[in-house]
Amino acid sequence: MPNVPELFGSMVFNQKVMKERLPKETFKALKKTLDDGEPLNLDVANQVAHAMKEWAIEKGATHFTHWFQPLTGITAEKHDSFITPQSDGTVIMSFSGKELVKGEPDASSFPSGGRRATFEARGYTVWDPTAYPFVKEHTLCIPTAFCSYTGEALDKKTPLLRSMEALNKQALRILKLFGNTSTTHVSTTVGPEQEYFIVDEKLYNQRKDLRMTGRTLFGAKPSKGQEMDDQYFAALKPRIVAYMEDLNNTLWKYGILSKTEHNEVAPAQHEMAPIFSTTNLSADQNQLTMEVMKKVARRHGLVCLLHEKPFAGLNGSGKHNNWSMSTNEGENLLEPGDTPRKNAQFLLFLTAVIKAVDENQDLLRISVASAGNDHRLGANEAPPAIISMYLGDELEAVLKSIKDGTPYDDKSQQKMSIGADVLPPIPKDSTDRNRTSPFAFTGNKFEFRSCGSSLSISGPNTTLDAIVAYTLKQFADELESAKDFDSALNALIKREITEHWKIVFNGNGYDSSWIAEAEKRGLLNLRTLPEAMERYLDAKNIKLFTEMGVYTDVEMKSHFEIKLEKYTQILNIEVETMLEMINKDIMPAAFKYMNAVSKTVIDLKSVVPSAKCASESALLTKLSALVDELAVKAEDLSKKHISAKQAGDCMAVAKEYVSSVIPAMAETRAVADEIEPLIGEDYKPFPSYEDLLFRI
Ligand code: ADP
Ligand code: MG
Numbered sequence: 001m002p003n004v005p006e007l008f009g010s011m012v013f014n015q016k017v018m019k020e021r022l023p024k025e026t027f028k029a030l031k032k033t034l035d036d037g038e039p040l041n042l043d044v045a046n047q048v049a050h051a052m053k054e055w056a057i058e059k060g061a062t063h064f065t066h067w068f069q070p071l072t073g074i075t076a077e078k079h080d081s082f083i084t085p086q087s088d089g090t091v092i093m094s095f096s097g098k099e100l101v102k103g104e105p106d107a108s109s110f111p112s113g114g115r116r117a118t119f120e121a122r123g124y125t126v127w128d129p130t131a132y133p134f135v136k137e138h139t140l141c142i143p144t145a146f147c148s149y150t151g152e153a154l155d156k157k158t159p160l161l162r163s164m165e166a167l168n169k170q171a172l173r174i175l176k177l178f179g180n181t182s183t184t185h186v187s188t189t190v191g192p193e194q195e196y197f198i199v200d201e202k203l204y205n206q207r208k209d210l211r212m213t214g215r216t217l218f219g220a221k222p223s224k225g226q227e228m229d230d231q232y233f234a235a236l237k238p239r240i241v242a243y244m245e246d247l248n249n250t251l252w253k254y255g256i257l258s259k260t261e262h263n264e265v266a267p268a269q270h271e272m273a274p275i276f277s278t279t280n281l282s283a284d285q286n287q288l289t290m291e292v293m294k295k296v297a298r299r300h301g302l303v304c305l306l307h308e309k310p311f312a313g314l315n316g317s318g319k320h321n322n323w324s325m326s327t328n329e330g331e332n333l334l335e336p337g338d339t340p341r342k343n344a345q346f347l348l349f350l351t352a353v354i355k356a357v358d359e360n361q362d363l364l365r366i367s368v369a370s371a372g373n374d375h376r377l378g379a380n381e382a383p384p385a386i387i388s389m390y391l392g393d394e395l396e397a398v399l400k401s402i403k404d405g406t407p408y409d410d411k412s413q414q415k416m417s418i419g420a421d422v423l424p425p426i427p428k429d430s431t432d433r434n435r436t437s438p439f440a441f442t443g444n445k446f447e448f449r450s451c452g453s454s455l456s457i458s459g460p461n462t463t464l465d466a467i468v469a470y471t472l473k474q475f476a477d478e479l480e481s482a483k484d485f486d487s488a489l490n491a492l493i494k495r496e497i498t499e500h501w502k503i504v505f506n507g508n509g510y511d512s513s514w515i516a517e518a519e520k521r522g523l524l525n526l527r528t529l530p531e532a533m534e535r536y537l538d539a540k541n542i543k544l545f546t547e548m549g550v551y552t553d554v555e556m557k558s559h560f561e562i563k564l565e566k567y568t569q570i571l572n573i574e575v576e577t578m579l580e581m582i583n584k585d586i587m588p589a590a591f592k593y594m595n596a597v598s599k600t601v602i603d604l605k606s607v608v609p610s611a612k613c614a615s616e617s618a619l620l621t622k623l624s625a626l627v628d629e630l631a632v633k634a635e636d637l638s639k640k641h642i643s644a645k646q647a648g649d650c651m652a653v654a655k656e657y658v659s660s661v662i663p664a665m666a667e668t669r670a671v672a673d674e675i676e677p678l679i680g681e682d683y684k685p686f687p688s689y690e691d692l693l694f695r696i
């Protein structure tokens with residue numbers, strides 16, 4: 001058994017290490033940067049760099065890298081070694097403050113949405129001192145933001161930091177209105193629960209679709225799926241136990257607060273939940289978590305699938321983004337208060353989130369849109385593509401009471417009066433917690449459940465922070481100029497709850513009647529990425545992000561292109577892989593098997609001329625018809641694919657994929673999936689769903 005406290009954070013250059021290794025004055029100066037965002041002077045940077053290098057070398061590092069999050073959604077690193085040649089032919093290990101603070105990776109191959117021509121591709125990375133450096137394998141990784149020379153963000157961290165700052169500024173204004181002058185900083189906090197699938201590496205290697213696209217493009221339904229519900233929280237299989245132990249130890253070394261592990265609903269599906277931290281750190285750590293999950297799996301002869309929908313007919317994987325706001329004094333602003341004043345404050349922040357979500361359903365949907373997640377949103381067990389909010393019975397009753405002026409408690413006939421009453425207890429773990437809601441209040445935080453499992457959480461949280469900051473700003477503007485704060489506050493909360501009541505839905509989000517009901521309420525149902533992206537550049541959205549200083553309109557236009565391009569690239573790879581598997585795997589397997597059966601018939605008839613061979617004939621007739629049909633479907637798919645690629649600009653191409661290519665993919669797959677169970681075990685083209693899901 002490892003000594004967990006000793007192991008935890010052992011590869012992280014955290015504040016404890018900084019304090020131990022830096023001269024007192026240097027540590028003090030660095031702490032000012034960490035706490036108050038004061039710029040670091042070069043002298044301090046040099047001392048920090050030296051201490052960091054010495055520490056990293058002790059941990060086995062020979063290289064350093066500016067670790068950043070380009071718009072690909074994964075992390076990037078380019079390693080430089082510490083060696084510096086000396087005149088006598090030897091080397092010393094050196095690392096300067098300048099190298100720590102700023103880097104210049106050649107950025108020409110990262111997506112920028114047409115913003116930079118290759119000749120001006122230089123971008124630079126800047127250390128984000130609020131996220132700790134760490135040693136991974138033989139490299140000191142320094143978390144950095146990635147910008148262009150004109151100051152535009154080329155990454156996901158910069159906008160996230162900007163959005164957190166926007167929220168900080170507006171939340172402080174609100175707190176001041178409630179008489180709080182001691183709080184100096186408000187941060188958002190996030191705990192992302194991460195779902196994933198594990199399959200055997202040998203089987204994985206035999207499936208081109210998994211290797212090339214991360215999901216199965218073919219596969220007949222196995223005789224057993226998740227209908228028995230015998231996987232959720234079930235005892236873990238030995239190989240999974242070994243994997244999870246290794247995973248936890250590795251994550252702990254990197255200072256990641258891996259807390260909960262369990263089997264999920266689908267066979268071979270699992271979850272890891274960390275303890276929450278500041279959003280910026282949480283986003284870094286989630287990126288690292290995904291990387292570690294994949295690497296550790298390989299050590300065990302396993303492969304970790306982070307795709308949102310690796311298997312048709314089974315639950316997909318998501319990432320539940322638990323989100324709240326917290327002061328530097330440790331007060332959770334979404335924790336219902338126990339005094340009338342704290343209550344009123346809580347209700348105002350809650351109202352801000354409700355208004356922000358209702359007014360920006362499109363932005364939230366867009367923030368989680370990806371080719372993979374399109375398969376998941378609205379499908380089995382996933383939250384629907386419609387954004388709505390669940391508040392729980394108690395809170396809904398309270399808000400309804402404020403809205404309608406009616407009693408919230410039937411028994412005591414009590415009405416809710418803001419600023420005068422204490423809230424009734426809001427149980428954190430109401431048993432009826434709604435698992436189908438995309439945006440659920442869970443006692444002292446919101447859980448945004450629409451995020452896909454492979455998604456960087458930076459994007460959704462940038463949006464969440466920005467829309468709430470924008471709303472808080474409106475509230476602060478109104479309340480700061482009010483003559484009588486209490487009556488203005490009452491009027492504001494009542495007005496906003498009434499106006500945005502339509503977003504509150506406590507019912508079953510998986511029920512098909514909800515789609516009609518949501519439409520009646522005027523809620524958006526943006527089923528696919530292109531449909532959602534069509535709204536991204538609406539004037540309302542550009543105004544919001546630019547006013548909050550989160551994205552420039554140039555950045556937004558580039559995100560628009562990048563997102564659509566990535567979407568069509570993924571589909572392009574999927575179609576090509578499908579066609580290749582049909583030609584190289586499925587057809588040849590069917591031919592071989594048909595040939596074997598035909599031979600059996602000929603051989604048998606030569607011995608027993610009267611043999612009818614009816615079942616063989618029936619099978620051959622069926623198979624040969626299906627193979628012909630598959631060829632026709634594949635040809636049709638290929639034609640539609642070629643024509644989609646020529647549809648015009650990136651939006652036109654993406655839409656063509658939705659309307660013509662994706663349906664053709666489904667039709668093609670359906671025929672192949674009919675062929676699969678007819679082929680003998682020894683002839684099958686690749687491991688089946690049953691193999692992948694149950695052979696661990
Ligand atoms: P579950 O939703 O599985 O029942 P919990 O409610 O205990 O689990 O927590 C889920 C996640 O929410 C954990 O990652 C936890 O750290 C995180 N969380 C708890 N409090 C907060 C908060 N104030 N801000 C952000 N995340 C939080
Ligand atoms: Mg949860």
